[in-house]
Amino acid sequence: MIPETQAPHWEWYYIAMYFYIGGISAGAYFIGSLLEFFGNKRYHELSRTAYTIAFPLICITPILLIADLGRPVRFWHLFFYTKAGIPYMNLTSPLSVGTWALLIYSGMSFLSFLNAQAAGGPLAYPLLEKVHSLARRIPHRIYALTGSFFGFFVAGYTGVLVNTTARPLWAATDPLFGPIFIASAASTGAAAIALAMLRRKTAADEAFSQLGSFDRIAMILELLLIIAMLLVAGQYTAPLTKGVYAVLFWGGAVVLGILAPLGLHWYGRKPGEPATSIVTMAALLVLFGGAMLRISLVQAGQL
Amino acid sequence: MAKGMFVDTSICTGCKACQVACKEWNGIAGEPAHFHKVPNRPYEVAFNFTGNSYDNTGKLSSTDWRHVRFIEQFNENRSDGRWLFSSDSCKHCNDAGCLNACPVKAIVRTDMGNVFVQDDVCIGCKYCIPSCPYGVISFSEQTGTVHKCTLCNDRIHNGLGTACAKACPTGSITFGEVEDLKKKADVRLAQLQALGHANANIYGYYEAGGLNVFYLFLDRPAVYGQPEHPVVPQRRLFKSAAVTVLTAIAVAAAAIVSFRERGMKKNDEEVKS
Numbered sequence: 252m253i254p255e256t257q258a259p260h261w262e263w264y265y266i267a268m269y270f271y272i273g274g275i276s277a278g279a280y281f282i283g284s285l286l287e288f289f290g291n292k293r294y295h296e297l298s299r300t301a302y303t304i305a306f307p308l309i310c311i312t313p314i315l316l317i318a319d320l321g322r323p324v325r326f327w328h329l330f331f332y333t334k335a336g337i338p339y340m341n342l343t344s345p346l347s348v349g350t351w352a353l354l355i356y357s358g359m360s361f362l363s364f365l366n367a368q369a370a371g372g373p374l375a376y377p378l379l380e381k382v383h384s385l386a387r388r389i390p391h392r393i394y395a396l397t398g399s400f401f402g403f404f405v406a407g408y409t410g411v412l413v414n415t416t417a418r419p420l421w422a423a424t425d426p427l428f429g430p431i432f433i434a435s436a437a438s439t440g441a442a443a444i445a446l447a448m449l450r451r452k453t454a455a456d457e458a459f460s461q462l463g464s465f466d467r468i469a470m471i472l473e474l475l476l477i478i479a480m481l482l483v484a485g486q487y488t489a490p491l492t493k494g495v496y497a498v499l500f501w502g503g504a505v506v507l508g509i510l511a512p513l514g515l516h517w518y519g520r521k522p523g524e525p526a527t528s529i530v531t532m533a534a535l536l537v538l539f540g541g542a543m544l545r546i547s548l549v550q551a552g553q554l
Numbered sequence: 555m556a557k558g559m560f561v562d563t564s565i566c567t568g569c570k571a572c573q574v575a576c577k578e579w580n581g582i583a584g585e586p587a588h589f590h591k592v593p594n595r596p597y598e599v600a601f602n603f604t605g606n607s608y609d610n611t612g613k614l615s616s617t618d619w620r621h622v623r624f625i626e627q628f629n630e631n632r633s634d635g636r637w638l639f640s641s642d643s644c645k646h647c648n649d650a651g652c653l654n655a656c657p658v659k660a661i662v663r664t665d666m667g668n669v670f671v672q673d674d675v676c677i678g679c680k681y682c683i684p685s686c687p688y689g690v691i692s693f694s695e696q697t698g699t700v701h702k703c704t705l706c707n708d709r710i711h712n713g714l715g716t717a718c719a720k721a722c723p724t725g726s727i728t729f730g731e732v733e734d735l736k737k738k739a740d741v742r743l744a745q746l747q748a749l750g751h752a753n754a755n756i757y758g759y760y761e762a763g764g765l766n767v768f769y770l771f772l773d774r775p776a777v778y779g780q781p782e783h784p785v786v787p788q789r790r791l792f793k794s795a796a797v798t799v800l801t802a803i804a805v806a807a808a809a810i811v812s813f814r815e816r817g818m819k820k821n822d823e824e825v826k827s
Contacts, residue, residue: 255613255779256689259680282809289810321678321698328658328677339659343788345795346681347657403802411794415787416684417651425790429798437805465812469805476801552684 256417258553265319267549269312270409271439271542273353274432276308277406278440280360282465284399288392297458299367300447301440303374305402306364308443309357330354345412352404359398366391373451406436413549420552423487427480428548434473439541441466442512442534449531463530466537467516470509477505490551500547508540556648556667557710558766559719559727560735561641562742563778564754566726568608568622568639575721576620576643579706583617583696616694619643619703620718623779640769640778641718641727644669644690644703647786649763652702654788655685660699667732667766668705676700687762687784705766732766739770746772762786 261267283301286294317326329350332339341347365383368375410428413421421428441462448459481488491500512533519529577584587600587610603610607624614621620643628635650669653661660676663669671691676699682691683700691702706716714720715729722728728735739756746754757775758768761784769775775782 255781256687257683257692259683260693261680281806285806285809286813290813294813319679321680321693321695321700322676325658325675325677328660328675332659333675334659334672341654341657341659343654343791344657344681345791346655346679350657403806407798407802411791411798412681414794415791416655416681417687417689417785417787418684421684422785422787422790426794426797429794430801433798433801433805437809461813465809468808468812472801472805472808 256419258418260553261549262319263546263550265315267545268542269315270432270549271545272308272315273312273409274406274436274541274545275439275443275538276305276312276360277356277402277404278436278438279308279443280305280356280363280402280440281399281406282437282440282444282462284363284395284402287395288399294458295370297444297448297462299370299372300451301444302360302363302367303372304443304447306357306360309353309360309405312353313357345408345415349405349408349412352401352408356398356401356405359394359401362386362389362394363391363398403433407433413552416552418552419487420484420490420554423484424480424548427476427483431473431476431480431544431548434469434476435541435544438466438469438473438537441469442537442541445530445534446538449527449534459530463516463533466533467513470513470537474505474509477509490554491547494554496547496551496554499543500551503543504540504547507536508543509537512536512540555665556732556766557705557730558646558667558732558735558768559643559705559716559729560739561767561769562726562728562739563638563640563770564742564746564751564772565724566622566639566641567724568624568637569723570622571721571723572641572718572727573611573618573620573622575717576703577617579709579717580619580704582619582701585611585617614642614644614690614692614702616692616697616701619701625773625777627773627777638772638777640771641722642779643718643767644705645688645758645762645768646703646705646766647762647764648766649786649789651685651687651762651786651788652682652691654786655681657681664707664711666705666710668707668710669702670704670707671700671702673697673699673701685787687781687786735768739768742770746770 279301283298287298317323320326330338340351365379365386368379369383407429410432414425414428445462490496515529515533519526588602589598589600592599604612607626609624611618611621620641623640623642625638646669653669658675658677660672661669661682662672678698680693683693691700693700719727719729743754743756751772753773756770757780758765771778
């Protein structure tokens with residue numbers, strides 16, 4: 252018997268979209284910061300692009316999260332327990348810990364964003380330079396490292412949050428949403444960086460093809476994790492195998508979001524410069540698939 | 555010292571006095587019937603009625619903190635069978651999923667062991683709703699917050715029992731110290747088993763760390779809509795988090811390797827040429 256539990260009725264355009272946009276931002280950020288630490292100099296442009304897209308994207312997410320609250324004006328209760336007048340965090344609640352992580356990540360990604368603009372990024376406005384001169388004293392490696400950690404946290408905690416509930420689909424797929432969301436954040440983050448670099452025509456060939464190869468690894472990992480999830484959940488995957496969410500999940504997330512871009516990568520694998528149109532198409536498909544993945548997994552669990 | 559309730563479903567008559575008393579004491583809105591015309595029917599039909607036995611509220615909700623379940627176990631021509639009734643509510647679990655999940659400390663446990671929602675603290679994030687293994691706690695669009703049975707928090711802190719137990723005409727719902735209630739339940743279970751009710755069982759001694767509101771059922775808990783093996787979701791938190799952390803490490807390693815190796819190879823080639 253499937254236990255009688257209630258769905259939270261989270262709207263797809265708020266919560267699933269937060270999972271998606273937060274994932275792209277966090278994925279781009281951790282790719283950028285890992286390259287800053289471990290990559291050589293030729294990746295500076297790639298890191299800069301990553302930081303340039305990570306911060307504006309994460310700025311959207313609090314709006315989505317607050318809009319879904321029943322009492323939006325009370326959102327600050329997440330940080331402050333009014334009855335005792337003290338800062339508050341509930342360690343057994345991924346939502347509580349995740350909110351703090353999101354706050355820290357936002358701060359770190361803001362600093363990295365300023366740094367990237369000061370170092371010749373596309374949005375080098377005088378006002379940003381003034382703010383950056385205030386934060387210049389902090390060694391950027393400190394916030395890149397902290398931001399990288401919390402970037403992974405923001406990308407993955409959303410999956411843990413959904414898995415540690417009593418809803419049949421979400422409970423049965425535990426603990427695989429966290430890993431799937433991390434893999435998806437990595438592939439959508441890489442795709443977003445690729446699109447931004449193409450747009451600015453700053454794609455140095457080699458850095459670019461490596462971004463593509465990392466994206467492939469992330470997508471293959473994601474595919475394996477999805478297969479594992481279906482095997483683990485067994486009969487409880489019913490909401491994903493019929494109805495509208497089956498179309499979004501299989502058609503959108505798996506076929507268009509993973510298999511099609513993998514196919515395009517394979518098709519365009521000729522030595523030398525990959526065709527811009529193929530790379531653009533693959534990146535757009537990956538970004539579309541990431542959205543379909545979050546919507547189908549989050550909404551199907553609420554059926 | 556925990557207070558709780560023992561619900562002996564074997565003597566419940568399905569009168570719903572508890573449901574009414576709960577609404578009255580807690581001042582919860584009713585659910586008016588919405589009648590309208592339907593094709594091929596001479597009379598108007600209430601479309602928000604469930605049509606299931608004598609039960610029209612259907613489930614626990616933000617305006618129904620108590621729900622009397624009607625279970626009809628009859629044969630095909632209804633010549634033989636029985637009714638089962640069970641008055642359901644929040645179980646005030648000792649390991650409460652909703653309380654564990656609440657990010658703002660709106661859900662608290664009082665000194666009497668009951669789980670209570672502080673309406674002025676709740677932000678309406680709705681995370682407690684899927685976290686309850688019993689589907690009890692519910693969101694209200696009117697208040698923008700969640701609601702559930704409080705174990706009559708105001709009454710029990712002023713020396714009274716719960717409103718539902720007070721109203722129950724058969725003594726099916728009794729309020730008191732959980733330890734005393736358990737003794738009472740064990741005696742009643744032995745009595746029923748001696749009378750030949752082989753399937754009689756007590757639900758709530760072990761589930762979710764022990765339920766402060768527990769039940770005596772005449773059939774399997776699933777028949778009464780209760781999960782046979784409820785799992786407090788947060789007990790899986792460590793495993794879930796650990797697997798996610800391992801994946802994060804794997805992805806980071808994949809990123810470092812896929813960018814580094816190629817770069818090195820290219821460097822080597824450049825040196826050679």
